[in-house]
Amino acid sequence: MEEEQFLPKFMDYLRVERNYSDNTEIAYFEDIHDFQTFLNQQAIESFTEVDYLVVRLYLTMLNERQFSRTSVARKISSLRSFYHFLIREGVFSDNPFTYVSHAKKDLRLPKFFYNEEMEALFQVVYQNDEPLTLRDRVILELLYGTGIRVSEAAQIQLSDIDTAYQAILIKGKGNKERYVPFGSFLEDAIQIYLENGRNVLSNKYHKHHDALLINHYADPLSTRGIRYCLTKIIEKAALTRKIHPHMLRHTFATDLLNNGADMRTVQELLGHASLSSTQIYTHVTKEHLKTTYMKHHPRA
Template identity: 85%
Template sequence: MQEEQWVSKFMDYLRVERNYSDNTAIAYYEDILDFQTFLNQQAISEFEKVDYLEVRLYLTTLKERRFARTSVARKISSLRSFYYFLVREEAISSNPFTFVSHAKKELRLPKFFYNEEMEALFQVVYADDEPLTLRNRVILELLYGTGIRVSEASDVRLSDIDETYQAILIRGKGNKERYVPFGSFLQDALTLYLEKGRSVLSQKYKKQHDYLLINHYADPLSARGIRYCLTKTIEKAALTRKIHPHMLRHTFATDLLNNGADMRTVQELLGHASLSSTQIYTHVTKEHLKSTYMKHHPRA
């Protein structure tokens, strides 16, 4: 089998057996293509001819190209998985990435919005009751009130919302489903949006579909569209520091932990596969506690 065919087969494996999203599979594919480019430069045409020395040389070139440690770690992980697949399929006898180590990842604390910044954002989306403002209100209440990802928000259908129990069915990474609860603020925002926002635009453009969030033509709002709406909201709030929409998810988790929620509950709400992904927020809450202590204790 040709090398390109093995790559194609690996992509099928990721999507079908591992149930990875298209975006995740594409990231793996790009990492493999980058490695193939390196192999071509070394006059190596077959994956099975790669050994530990070639792998070390590849890591050296990544360092020379000034890739961040997180990017190098991701590439190693992608290629280790790819070679594991080749071993499993008996295309090669051993995995040259098995014992490859790399520099420990930098600990980057998730950035979040402060209370006054959240208040500024909410003032923007509560400024009037125009259809698109009502939609933006739902976007903000939804992302901050549930902690779901922007990509997950774009996939929410009306049929996923259980108003009786105030919970939403969310399809997360790998098509894993989870229910997340929501509170009265989002409930009120949804009621007004469905009555005076979504229905008005749907009737105007004669569009009928089940997606919750819509654009100004009443078509389903994409994840990119949601990010655009949030960016515009952030600009109108006149927030000065560099911020991005994913910070709402970080703020959701940080606020829960700062107010006494347990780690397992936050993990389940965020849809993290492992607790280690959620534990990064403990560093944020520790910084919050330290800051509060230094500010208020007379002997700090």
């Protein structure tokens, strides 16, 4: 394999064999491309000339440029995977990133909506029965009621919804599929939306397809479109603190754990490959318990 083929072949490997998402591929590409720029600045002509001392110099440069610990950890992980691929392809014998030690990632607790904030959001989507409001109602009930990712919501087809068992087939990261249950609130919201929202727009614009969520022209709603809808809901709710649509997923997990759900179940519902990804929410629930105790106990 020639040097100029290293990165394209690696990207093909991520896409075909690892089934990584477009966003993940972009992150890997940018990390490796930045490292290649650094090598050029150091007059190092090939990835195969990199050794442990070069890696340490690279980490020093990242530190001087004040990259966060999380960003550094991600770059190291990307480059370690890249060199592992080169070893597998027989163009390199040793991974210079194998024994690199770095500071642990910053522990950032997931932010979530409080009950009064969720009530304000739901008030927005239940204020009228216009077609797009009915769609926004489904979006909010769907993301909070199932904990799925925004990108997963954009992929839902009508055929994925099993009303008899109240479950939806979700296609997650790496094309992994899972069924998530849903309750009566989402069931009612979907039924009303299909009859008085989606069908109205589809017939108006003569567009017929299987996507659950549609835009105002009756085309499938994209991930970006869903985020835009959520941002507008949040703005209309007049919530004051800085918030993000992904907080609905965090709120879903936090509320389950606060109400006694076990970790394994939450892991499966969220579609986490590892339990360690779910355990971060235990820190949130512990903090919630502590705050409640300090606020309400007479001896706190």
